[in-house]
Amino acid sequence: MTATATLERPRVNSLAPFAPRPRPVQAAHIIRSDAEAIEIAHRLAARFAPESALRDREGFLPIDEIDAYSQSGLWGLNVPKAYGGPGVSYATLAEVVAIISAADSSIAQISQNHFVLVAHVGLDASEAQKRELFGLVLQGHRFGNAFSELNSRNVAAFETKVVVHGDEVEVSGQKFYTTGALLSHIVPIVAVNEAGKGYIVFADRDTPGLTVINDWSGFGQRTTASGSVKIERVRVPQSRVVPIDAFDHPTAAGPISQIIQAAIDAGIARGALADSIDFIRTKSRPWIDSGKETAGEDPFTIAAIGDLQIRLHAAEALLERAGRLVDAALANATEAGVAAATVGTAEAKVLTTQVAIEVTNRLFELAGTRSALTVHNLDRHWRNARIHTLHDPVRWKFFHIGNYYLNGVNPPRHPWN
CATH class of the missing domain: 1.10.540.10 (Acyl-CoA dehydrogenase/oxidase, N-terminal domain)
Structure with a gap:
């Protein structure tokens, strides 16, 4: 190039x-x-x-x-x-x-x-x-995202409004964290009517009044273009308006959303660990007290890599198990099956979050000072893990998992669970 x-x-x-x-x-x-x-x-x-x-x-x-x-x-x-x-x-x-x-x-x-x-x-x-x-x-058409709002009371509070006008609806509002919208062909917008009922409005990316602003400034996940969408009296046919009913009864909607988030974190950990191993093998120096010729022979480094690999494999195993539970919940969407899929996915989310942050942090400890040089840009792994794992707090995952097993209480149904 x-x-x-x-x-x-x-x-x-x-x-x-x-x-x-x-x-x-x-x-x-x-x-x-x-x-x-x-x-x-x-x-x-x-x-x-x-x-x-x-x-x-x-x-x-x-x-x-x-x-x-x-x-x-x-x-x-x-x-x-x-x-x-x-x-x-x-x-x-x-x-x-x-x-x-x-x-x-x-x-x-x-x-x-x-x-x-x-x-x-x-x-x-x-x-x-x-x-x-x-x-x-x-x-080959791609869906983007116009869900979250920057200044609303909480992540589930929507101020974007949809109003019916004959065979069309009109949508107005402003969104943020709109990952995928910039490069999409269709921008699905979450909006509510006067009664507070939620809908997904599938608007073509070039619809008049729809503006995607490339203003994402997060220190990680930098090239997701997760910026803003302005929605100014956007008109869309009613045939492109889908009600949000999936959380009113048992469905796999929540764990489907969560398993993909967990998979991203597992991938971050996987990529960072591979880069750690490569750097240690090819660029790191052995610590003076080890008496070894190469950094890869350091017994403490070897043990640490073994520990991280075990943690990653455990997270990957729970991720696969969660996928099977989601499949089962889709095939038979009972209250019990959906709860099992939700909890199983939460377990995977906990481990993928932990291993992503742990691997990307320990990369520098194990690979040494050379790994901090900007020419390698290895800090992107930590930045990406730290930003992406903020999507939904795992401290609540522990609570819902424990409440399920200890007290038989099913977790709430929503996109962040």
């Missing part, structure tokens, strides 16, 4: 207008098996990893990478088979996300809300809406 080409690449934190991405000119690949999904994820990860540090350092948006990711067919993984999709296991979906996250966790996070929205279409949309929206996903 030439210096000129590098300078011309779109960056984050630019308030200049960013044109909507062109819609795909050909349909995305349709994945036919769980094994194929894993194989494609590994192939893409090998492509995404080499420039992940550069993208983070320079703030380059992963535009080509996201196009390749969605066209690969991976963004259609949880479209049900009945609608022409792969309908893979959520254990497989979680592993795909972890593989991509290990290569570049910002790219993995950009796809997170898309998968959640595909699941919501399956749970809450009408048959006509499922046919349309699932069809768009299989063609």
Whole structure:
């Protein structure tokens, strides 16, 4: 890549207008098996990893990478088979996300809300809406996100309003943390009517009145473009309005959202541990008291790497178990089955959070002072882990898990549980 080409690449934190991405000119690949999904994820990860540090350092948006990711067919993984999709296991979906996250966790996070929205279409949309929206996903269209609001009372309080006008609705409000919206083809907006009932309004990215602002300034997950969306009297056909009913009765909506978050954290830990091992093997010096010729022979370093690897494997095992519990809850959405999936996913979320922060912190202790040089940009792993694990506090996971096992109390149903 030439210096000129590098300078011309779109960056984050630019308030200049960013044109909507062109819609795909050909349909995305349709994945036919769980094994194929894993194989494609590994192939893409090998492509995404080499420039992940550069993208983070320079703030380059992963535009080509996201196009390749969605066209690969991976963004259609949880479209049900009945609608022409792969309908893979959520254990497989979680592993795909972890593989991509290990290569570049910002790219993995950009796809997170898309998968959640595909699941919501399956749970809450009408048959006509499922046919349309699932069809768009299989063609390669990407869903963004206009959910959270920066100044509301709490994460579940929505001030964005939707009003019916004949065959259309009008939506007005402002959103933040809108990961995926900038590079999406469709921006689903969470809004409430006068009675407080919630809806997801699937607005085309180029709809008049919809403005995506590239103003994300977090110190981690820098290239997710998780900035703002302004919604000024946006008009959308009623056929694109899906009620949010999935949390009013037992469904797998909550654990589906959470398992993807946990998978991103597992991937961050996986990528950071791989980089730690590589750095220790190739660049670190042995500590003087070890009497060893290489840093990799230091017995304390060896033991520490063993400890971190065990923790990572434990987190990955719980992540796979959570995927199977989600599959079971989708197949038979009973109160007990959904609670088991929610608690199982919470257990995975606890361990993936802990191991992501632990690995990314201990990287520098084990790899030594050289690993702190900016040329390596290894601090991106810690920054990404610290930012991404803030999405929902694990201190509440411990409470709900303990209350479930000790007192038989099922956890609440919402997107953060």
